[in-house]
Amino acid sequence: MNFISRALVLGSLSTLVGCATTKGGTKTPDTTEPTPASLVEHCDDTQKAISKEADAMASPYGIDQHIAKNFPDRRVSWLMTDSAYQKFVVQTGAKNFGRCNDTACYLFAAPSAAIHGAVEKSKTADGKHDPAVLGQALGLPAKNFEGPLRMMTLDLGAQKICTRLPVDADPGVWKCQTPEDTDCFKFGGYTSGGAPEVMVINAPVADTQVAEIP
Amino acid sequence: MSDEEVLLLSPLLYRVLREQDGALSIEVVVGGIMQFEVRVRLNAEETESFQREGRAFSDRLAQAITADPPFGGRSVKVSQG
Numbered sequence: 001m002n003f004i005s006r007a008l009v010l011g012s013l014s015t016l017v018g019c020a021t022t023k024g025g026t027k028t029p030d031t032t033e034p035t036p037a038s039l040v041e042h043c044d045d046t047q048k049a050i051s052k053e054a055d056a057m058a059s060p061y062g063i064d065q066h067i068a069k070n071f072p073d074r075r076v077s078w079l080m081t082d083s084a085y086q087k088f089v090v091q092t093g094a095k096n097f098g099r100c101n102d103t104a105c106y107l108f109a110a111p112s113a114a115i116h117g118a119v120e121k122s123k124t125a126d127g128k129h130d131p132a133v134l135g136q137a138l139g140l141p142a143k144n145f146e147g148p149l150r151m152m153t154l155d156l157g158a159q160k161i162c163t164r165l166p167v168d169a170d171p172g173v174w175k176c177q178t179p180e181d182t183d184c185f186k187f188g189g190y191t192s193g194g195a196p197e198v199m200v201i202n203a204p205v206a207d208t209q210v211a212e213i214p
Numbered sequence: 215m216s217d218e219e220v221l222l223l224s225p226l227l228y229r230v231l232r233e234q235d236g237a238l239s240i241e242v243v244v245g246g247i248m249q250f251e252v253r254v255r256l257n258a259e260e261t262e263s264f265q266r267e268g269r270a271f272s273d274r275l276a277q278a279i280t281a282d283p284p285f286g287g288r289s290v291k292v293s294q295g
Contacts, residue, residue: 080249083292087251088227088243099243099280100225108246115247143291144248166246171226174244175281185246197247 038064043162046103047201051164063164066189070196074157076109082148097203099171106171107200112153128214139193140183149213154203162201165189170199228276242276244283251292252283
């Protein structure tokens with residue numbers, strides 16, 4: 001009997017609680033967007049350790065603030081000459097973009113909006129692009145943008161790609177020779193020309209959109 | 215260009231070529247958010263080092279070029295058609 005009474009009391013309580021949470025829509029709708037997970041969560045232990053060190057050097061800034069401030073849609077883009085794309089991506093059947101060693105493939109990338117905007121602005125009447133306009137928009141020398149290009153775009157959030165602040169030891173880092181250099185690496189998440197950048201680890205070719213820029 | 219022989223193609227984004235005249239050159243993808251290739255002709259000492267060490271040497275040479283693409287005025291930007 002004791003057991004039955006207890007079961008009845010518990011049953012009534014749970015019904016009451018159930019009514020309180022569902023009746024009349026008293027459950028307030030959650031209007032705030034959940035904070036997206038840090039992209040560093042998608043990194044392996046090696047990249048997490050590098051990211052931790054980079055964030056400590058950049059403190060109180062860090063990769064999460066950098067992404068929130070400069071990459072709010074978590075979409076990145078980068079440019080390659082068409083010939084480099086053909087030789088090192090197409091002809092090799094590369095799985096990932098970037099410079100690959102035993103640990104990973106390393107790729108510098110900028111906010112998609114900035115790259116797409118600069119490319120759009122550089123379009124000429126004959127359907128090609130003006131290297132000078134593109135260079136000026138991205139804070140890099142115009143000569144780097146001569147000839148046909150490829151523009152790549154990748155959604156880091158959707159594809160869960162490991163991303164961190166770039167560091168001096170990353171493959172491909174162009175060391176500044178003089179303070180006036182505008183196409184070399186400076187720690188802190190921005191190119192020496194002022195464009196935001198991140199280091200993307202193992203950017204998959206299959207999930208990347210590639211556009212021709214004549 | 216088509217008569218060149220590719221001796222080595224590296225996932226570090228460089229390749230070592232034997233040019234028509236037999237000389238070796240290295241073509242390296244440089245740059246960050248904008249990547250392009252530069253080419254450097256190997257001198258006698260570098261050629262000998264590559265023949266002796268192979269990839270270990272060319273990896274070091276490619277890294278030196280990516281770190282300083284003008285490479286003391288020795289590099290030429292690869293032109294495109």
